[in-house]
Amino acid sequence: MAKRVGFIAIVGRPNVGKSTLMNRILGQKISITSRRPQTTRHCIFGIKTTERAQFIYLDTPGLHKEAKRAMNRYMNRAASQTLHDADVVLFLLEGDRWSEDDELVAGKLRQVKAPIVVAINKLDKLKHKDVLLPRMAQLQALLAPAEIIPVSARTGRNVALLEQTLEGYLPESHPLFPDDQVTNRSERFLAAEIIREKLMRNLGDELPFYLTVEIEHFKEEKGLLRMGALIWVERKGQKAIVIGKRGEKLKQIGSQARLELETLFDRKVFLELWVRVKEGWSDDVRALRSLGYGEDE
Template sequence: MDNQRSACIAIVGRPNVGKSTLLNKLIGEKIAIVSKKPQTTRTRIMGVLTEGEDQLVFLDTPGLLKPRNPLGDYMVRSITAALEEVDACLLVTEAGAPVSKADQELVQRFRRGRLPALLAINKIDLLADKSPLMEQIAAYSRLYDFRAVVPVSARDGSGMDALSDELKALTQPGGWLFDEDTLTDQPERVLAAEFVREKVLRLLDQEIPHGVAAVTEIMRERGELLELHVTLYCEKANHKGILIGKGGAMLKQIGSAARADLERFFGCKVNLQLWVKVKEDWRQRPETLQGLGFSQRDFQL
């Protein structure tokens, strides 16, 4: 206990810069779903990394955006709540991208809270010419006094060891916040539903995936088999038909892809059953959001 050190760190940034991929890489386990679509992360996700005497508690947040509905309001409130709880922040941006309005707003919040912050410039593997990085680093350094600026690739692991070292430098004495074997605060039922929603995001295009929520209705063990019943909620009847597909083909494809991830994560065979139901305009209705698991309790560490 005397030598144990910890830090609680919010991972923030505009949508689709790779925050969840970065968290998964840091933790060494997939606990946050990822896709190329913005707004993949809807809730605050906690991940814990314990190595030696250091424990890093990460709060992965939705990308900062202008809310257009109660779900968007919920996502922005989750960012605000995270910044009020943490010891430091990790701002994630994309290699070669200019300073965004979202970045500027987040930095203003750092300044108001007098929060130590690190900058991770992600996706450097996609930048063939690395020379713009120096200009980008200079632009962000003028914006805020970051403790460190680390170019990384969450996809191939470049720079991740250096980032981890800089994050550990933020830890303070006083013991750990969680047991050594803690990985996340996400219930297994929530993780299972999110793995299914990830496949919807990856397999379908345009607006339909953003109007889909996934809820695990049944989760039970049957010997060495894990039985999961997950319901996909969409906003319109025609979206239900698209999710199911001709002869159930799309729903089968979603289920097959999700089952592979679920079996890797849980380490056993999974019997996954999927259903699709319509809840009209669920993103616009606060009471429906509560019923689908978007609770104010999510803002508490």
């Protein structure tokens, strides 16, 4: 049966709440989130099928101007590519902040043919609501978007209205995915991301930008999932920080990850983590590719 079916690219600068919003819409956690910018590194589909529609959301890495390393360029490229395939682009920003990175996103959107819906996120923490009207006027002048809707991904405020609005911009077609599929990503990918999220949330400063997670083994064994993951860092000193005094840090990260993996896979998980050093991997195109940051993503 034909429904409204299409791709919705969620774009915006790092940390505006793209992944939180997608998870809120899906009603489950598919994409990792953290207080730090540049949490999402890959495009991830979040698929929601209702009676009338199939929404294929694309959560993207935050677009950013300061792209010094090959990793940053990979992230920007991955996000930019979605703009051309989307049926509608959802531009996310914060009401009380407009930065160079927002400007960069707006610049890219001026060249996009698909309709643009703007969502002004984090409405719940906006102290002075009077910033909203001027912000909306600015966006109207800049992009002439189809709609502008203030929302809160955290509380869910106006999110149903946003979904309803987006539905109106999807073309009629046959569904592209089975009703119960929620993402295009493998279990291994989701597992690596959950481990990376725990690393991001437990390690301070810049360190999270210089690490990545690679699943070494992943196998089902008598109702148990056995997983081993390599945590790649760039320097010996970073390895020591990830491991922590007497291995405490790594143990804490491992146990947080295991709990969440058990919920996600609904099985007991046996998780082993190793920290390895690969110098300069995040600025090395070949190393990036071998660690899953490939051109064809």
